Amino acid sequence: MEEKLMLGKTVAEHLTDNIKVKVEDLKSKNINPKLAILKLGSRKEDDAYQRGAISRCEKCGIETEIVELSEQASQEEYIEALDKLNKDNSIHGILCFRPLPKHIDEEVVKYHIAENKDVDCFSPINFxxxxxxxxxxxxxxxxxxxxxxxxFYKVDLQGKNICVLGRSMVVGKPLSMLLLNEDASVTICHSKTKDLNQISSNADIIVSCMGRAKMIDSSYIGTDSIAVDVGINFDKNGKMCGDINLDDVMDKVSMITPVPRGIGAVTSTILAQNTLKACMQKNNIK
Amino acid sequence: MEEKLMLGKTVAEHLTDNIKVKVEDLKSKNINPKLAILKLGSRKEDDAYQRGAISRCEKCGIETEIVELSEQASQEEYIEALDKLNKDNSIHGILCFRPLPKHIDEEVVKYHIAENKDVDCFSPINFxxxxxxxxxxxxxxxxxxxxxxxxFYKVDLQGKNICVLGRSMVVGKPLSMLLLNEDASVTICHSKTKDLNQISSNADIIVSCMGRAKMIDSSYIGTDSIAVDVGINFDKNGKMCGDINLDDVMDKVSMITPVPRGIGAVTSTILAQNTLKACMQKNNIK
Structure with a gap:
């Protein structure tokens, strides 16, 4: 069954190779792409992501800088730090760790990040x-x-019926727009959707981003369809799992991304890719 | 069959009554809601819409002002005129007639309209x-x-499967977001969609905004479904028609908006409603 798995590591390595070549080319022109990570205090979940991002940027040849404010930093201080990064010519990409603590209003802060450095789509302009x-x-x-x-796995998206399960601003909605831009027909489902398994099992491809451990069993899956699992959850035993019950759907799907070893392994490479893109745009290089 | 028709006029009159009451209340506080229409030269299509908008605003008690630049006005002159309206405290809503002539870059101009006066969602911020x-x-x-x-016609949207035919930035995409916000499950289809009639005939509600005269016949329609026609086209005889072949689908649908006499008759009332909203927001009135 291993041959049905779409493995994030393979995708990340392929993308990294491409990024590396372009970064080397920039460096030969004395341009050094650099990502800044802005965070408030230290959260366990962030630390893991931060390590992954730094290590991936390193592999790509992209510098990183961590700007860590105290957990008690005020909204003004946060915006000030963001402004400083906006203006810093050595910084090409800015990643703001979220969610922000409650005393900082994300709805206000998001208007402050420079859209041309906003490598994880925090700014409404990028939405x-x-x-x-x-x-x-x-x-x-x-x-x-x-x-x-x-x-990477050569899945043709044009004209395909794709069911996106979840409508968050972090995954579901932006993913639906990206899939539309690829000429797919997109159905956006969510917690209020009726007959969800009937809709999803009619799709050529389903992408689940609901955050419900192993909810998607084979009744939600069409025969020979492709399944992408964006969920990162933990089962009763504290073991990481996705939204999809992998064992139950394995016989039915033609390809699937596992959790772990799936989409989560690609994310930090996109961060590096977006930082490279920001750097190239800033220097008018195509 | 007349009882199956959802008539725009009825909706517009109902909304107008509500707007009027609120506008009168504002006027009693010496606040006069006002809409400005910014246009370049005069196009026949715009003239009809302009007349409708002015007359509707009048019915609502909302003032209007037309700012007409010459068709040859430069992009700088256009932005200057827009800026002036942005700063004018007597103006609460601004409608920019589009499409703009080719020498003016909409992608640049759209960043200049004040988002809090942008009553027809031109600004990326409002998107x-x-x-x-x-x-x-x-x-x-x-x-x-x-x-x-x-x-208005008491169609429950929550959990309904709604098929939107068309993915334009003017109708299809924003409408899909609005329907999602109403807790509907939304399928966005377009010219690249395969088996369109199979998908659309499975929906509880279809909304067509493709701009293809009478393309949607009964094969696209589910029994007892609801159909909304946003298309404004002209048939071979030059007669205005929608995307939906009304005669062919009439027996199958439970309700439908005709063209003309449908959605088109409601649009200018929304413009008035948005102008009222902008005025109330500016004056911190809920």
Missing amino acids: AKLMSNDETGFAPCTPMAVIETLK | AKLMSNDETGFAPCTPMAVIETLK
Whole structure:
């Protein structure tokens, strides 16, 4: 069954090779792409992602800088730090770790990040660009990881019926826009959807981003369909799992991304890719 | 069959009554809601819409002002005129007639309209607000006319499977976001969709905004489904018609909006409604 798995590591390595070549070319022109990560205090979940991002950027030849404010930093201090990174010419990409603590209003802060450094689509401007298929914008890393994974495994998206399970601003909605931009027909489902398994089992491809451990069993899956699992959950035994019950659907799908070893392994590479893109745009290099 | 028709006029009159009461209340506080229409030269299509908008605003008690630049006005002159309206405290809503002539770059201009006066969702900020279900934003008039029509005719949207035919930035995409915000499950189809009639005939509600005269016959329609026709086309005889072949689907649908007399008759009322909203927001009135 291993041959049905779409493995994130393979995708990440392929993308990294491409990024590396372009970064080396930039460096030969004395341009050094650099990503800044802005965070408040230290959260366990962030630490793992941070390690992954730094290590991936390193592999790509992209520098990183961590700007860590105290957990008690005020909104003004946060915006000030963000502004400083916006203006810093040595920084090409900015990643703001989220969710932010409650005393900081994300709805205010998101208008402050420079859209041309916004490598994980925090700014409303980049959301609008996603919607209008304006390729100067930056798609958020996780949805873009889904697209790159499907493309790497040569999944044709044009005209395909794709069911997206979940409508969050982090994954479901932006992913739906990206899939539309690839000429897929997209059905967006969510917690209020009726007859979900009937809809999803009619799709050529399903992408689950609901965050419900192993909810998707074979009744949700069409025969020979392709399944992408964006969920990162933990089962009763504390073991990481996706939204999809892999064992139950394995016979039915033609390809599937596992959790772990799936989409999550691609995300940080997209961050590096977006930082490279920001750096190239800034230097008018195509 | 007349009882199956969802008539735009009825919806517009109902909305107008509500707007009028609120406008009168504002006027009693010496606040005069006012809409500005910015246009370049005079196009026949715009003239009809302009007349409709002015007359509807009048019925609502909303003032209007037409700012007409010469057709040859430069992009700088256009932005200057827009800026002037942005800063004019007597103006609460701004409608930019589009499409703009080719020498003016819409992709540049759209960043200049003040988002809090942008009553037809020209600004990317309002697109992003639509996506994040931020109700301080302004939805574009035509998609919002669809929502208000369905609500007026007591069509429950929550959990319904709705097929949107068309993915334009003017109707299809924003409408899909609005329907998602109403807890519908939304399938977005377009010219690249395969087996379109199979998908659309499985939906509880279809909304067509493709701009293809009478393309949608009964094979695209599910029994007892609801059909909304946003298309404004002209048939071989030069007669206005929608995307849907009304005669062919009439027996199958439970309700339908005709063309003319449907959604088109509601749009200008939404413009008035959005202008009222902008005025109330500016004056911190809920």
